[in-house]
Amino acid sequence: QIQDARNHVNQAIYLLMNRDVNYQFKTGLEVLKLMDAVMLQLSRARNRLTTPATLTLPEIASSGLTKMFTPVLPPDILVNFYINLNKLCLTVYQLHVLQPNTTKNFKPAGGSILHNPGAMFEFGSQRYEVSHVHKVECVVPWLNDALVFFTVSLQLCQQLKDKISVFSSYWNYRPY
Numbered sequence: 578q579i580q581d582a583r584n585h586v587n588q589a590i591y592l593l594m595n596r597d598v599n600y601q602f603k604t605g606l607e608v609l610k611l612m613d614a615v616m617l618q619l620s621r622a623r624n625r626l627t628t629p630a631t632l633t634l635p636e637i638a639s640s641g642l643t644k645m646f647t648p649v650l651p652p653d654i655l656v657n658f659y660i661n662l663n664k665l666c667l668t669v670y671q672l673h674v675l676q677p678n679t680t681k682n683f684k685p686a687g688g689s690i691l692h693n694p695g696a697m698f699e700f701g702s703q704r705y706e707v708s709h710v711h712k713v714e715c716v717v718p719w720l721n722d723a724l725v726f727f728t729v730s731l732q733l734c735q736q737l738k739d740k741i742s743v744f745s746s747y748w749n750y751r752p753y
Contacts, residue, residue, distance in 0.1 A: 578625045578660040582723075585622035589615045605745030609738055616734045623727035626720060629659040631688035634670070634698035634707070659690070663721035664714040671709040681706075 592614050602608050637643070637657045643650055650656065655670040668691060675681060675697070683704055686696035696707040 578629065582622040582625040585618045585625065589618035589622070592618065605741045608741050609745075612734050612738045612741075616731055616738075619727055619731050619734070623724060623731070626660055626724060626727075627662055629661050629666075629690050631690055632657065633688045634686055634692055634696060634705070635700050636688075637670075638698070638700045660717075660720065661690075661714075663716055663718070663724065665717050665720075666712060666714050669711040670707050671711075672705040673708040675704040675706055677704075679704075 592611060602611075632640075634655065637655050640657075642656050642658060643654070646656075653672045653674070655672060657668045657670075659666050659668075670692065675683065681697075683697055683699075685698050686692055686707075689696075691712065692707055692710065694707050694710055698705055
């Protein structure tokens with residue numbers, strides 16, 4: 578999520594810097610279009626930090642998160658890390674293998690930020706049920722600062738757009 582947010586910020590910077598140093602904008606509309614594109618990238622960056630992705634349990638199982646640990650995690654454990662506002666969250670899922678002849682009605686869980694005990698999924702040729710969920714959060718102070726900076730930058734962009742709109746309408750009005 579942090580890398581995605583950074584990529585969006587880099588795209589906003591690229592949009593702003595992708596002109597010759599002596600370039601002069603010709604119309605207010607040209608500036609408004611640029612500001613819209615920049616604001617879109619800044620909004621996407623902020624949203625990546627404020628809204629974690631919803632993942633299915635098979636997506637979590639196939640992600641590299643479970644495989645990055647040394648020693649290797651037991652096969653009945655899944656982990657997921659995500660950012661939610663100013664917190665780094667870790668969720669550990671303890672799994673129970675469902676036997677092929679089980680009488681339980683298998684219903685695979687959909688996408689979610691946090692899966693509850695009882696959620697079922699199939700991975701590989703095996704079916705699993707979540708038996709326990711453990712979640713911990715750690716506040717990351719600079720993430721809160723980043724969210725504030727995104728909000729302020731979006732407000733400043735909007736103020737610039739508002740001023741350009743006022744001046745554009747003034748200059749476009751030409752009484753004859």
